[in-house]
Amino acid sequence: MMVEPIENDDARRRAVVELHEHLAATAELPIERTANRWIGEAEAVAADLVEAPNDADLIRKRATHIVSLLDEVGDINDPVANKHIVAAARLADRLCSE
Template sequence: MTDERLQALHEHLAETGEQPVERTASRWLGEAEAVAADIAEGDISDDVLTERLTTVDHILSQVDSTADAVADDHVEAAREIVDALLEEQ
């Protein structure tokens, strides 16, 4: 159902690691990427999925700017995916 979007979420967050992002943002994004990788690769229940998406949403809310336009675009795309998935839960 959402496998492609979960994979896209992880890919967007992974791409931020390829950009020269601000140090604090990098730490938050690394944490969000780890959670996104877990949900993209695992077969988890809907309750756990909702919990982990909420975690990614919270982590991303800590990132105001990455100081890199490309990374900011990936963060925005990740936020949109998370918002859409949470609305469906």
């Protein structure tokens, strides 16, 4: 799968915010406890990124961490949560490959 590059600082910032929004949107959904823990950790890292400087290296490192956390989630039996996790993983991949 080809990952669409981030064009500029504004696009990077929008991707970080959108990443956090997708992860935060899963908070009230019925997700298995272990998966929820991984998602929660990823969401916390993304929340920190929203407040962090728009530094490409910092964002790349933390996005890489988010990818590894989301890799641990596995299958979720909630279609809405799955959509958010897939979207978050794609955004994190974009931020990693910048």
